[in-house]
Amino acid sequence: MTAQPKQTALATENLAAVELDGVRLALGDIRFAFDGRIPAGRITAVTGPSGSGKSTLLNLIAGFEMPDAGRVRLAGQDVTRLHPGARPLSLVFQDHNLFAHLDLFTNIGLGVHPALKLTGEDRTRISAALQRVGLAGYEGRKPGTLSGGERQRAAFARALVRQRPLLLLDEPFAALDPGLRLAMADLLSGLHQETGASIVLVTHDPGEVMRLADEVIYLSTGKILFHGDRHAFCAQTAHPEISKFVASS
Numbered sequence: 001m002t003a004q005p006k007q008t009a010l011a012t013e014n015l016a017a018v019e020l021d022g023v024r025l026a027l028g029d030i031r032f033a034f035d036g037r038i039p040a041g042r043i044t045a046v047t048g049p050s051g052s053g054k055s056t057l058l059n060l061i062a063g064f065e066m067p068d069a070g071r072v073r074l075a076g077q078d079v080t081r082l083h084p085g086a087r088p089l090s091l092v093f094q095d096h097n098l099f100a101h102l103d104l105f106t107n108i109g110l111g112v113h114p115a116l117k118l119t120g121e122d123r124t125r126i127s128a129a130l131q132r133v134g135l136a137g138y139e140g141r142k143p144g145t146l147s148g149g150e151r152q153r154a155a156f157a158r159a160l161v162r163q164r165p166l167l168l169l170d171e172p173f174a175a176l177d178p179g180l181r182l183a184m185a186d187l188l189s190g191l192h193q194e195t196g197a198s199i200v201l202v203t204h205d206p207g208e209v210m211r212l213a214d215e216v217i218y219l220s221t222g223k224i225l226f227h228g229d230r231h232a233f234c235a236q237t238a239h240p241e242i243s244k245f246v247a248s249s
């Protein structure tokens, strides 16, 4: 596995990883309105109360939701009408989306090539990714024989082999016990240091925001209430709802 050096990402920091330009969407009773730019090479936490639109924002970036109006750009490329599979990003969800009937090697291989036409180099990368997440030698195991934390790490390995510049994570640690959550957060932080990828992390956990985020987007009923650097997020006094959230960390 060849990781992108962090310096490369920092050199392109002025380029936005994600631009949301007048993105509007109506779902049920909620009118979502998202504008802003998520910087490259950083960890951005998307947080806010249940139902505020965190997953919807991620789905708009990933292409699982199509906006009624506006444009979505990734690293300057307009992807608004692009199929999710064609977008330059990887995803890790809470339910990790591993195929139960396939072993880990195959599950991760599907991340490299959907038809599993793997070269020798691909095979080496898959084993290296498993080793990186602490699952060396687990190639032949089926997801059902693994613990929740191991399955989650396998999902990270699959995201890693894809080597995409943008990683989207939707509550990836929510189902884990507190000790494992911390271990996974460390793993994510280490991977970020190593690859310099842009990471967008949906979490409702104030502690996770404080531990991991460089930037914070706080949502309230489908709108961005705050978007900026974590220190400014902690220091803001304009929104009592956010102050309460920060205090609870």
Ligand SMILES: Nc1ncnc2c1ncn2[C@@H]1O[C@H](COP(=O)(O)OP(=O)(O)OP(=O)(O)O)[C@@H](O)[C@H]1O
Residues within 6 Å of the ligand: 027, 028, 029, 030, 048, 049, 050, 051, 052, 053, 054, 055, 056, 057, 204
């Ligand atoms: N397809 C849909 N049709 C109607 N309403 C929807 C649809 N998808 C989402 N919603 C509504 O949009 C709102 C935002 O949902 P979303 O899942 O983005 O919130 P969230 O902040 O991720 O919530 P949680 O923290 O509970 O996961 C919710 O009220 C939800 O019921």
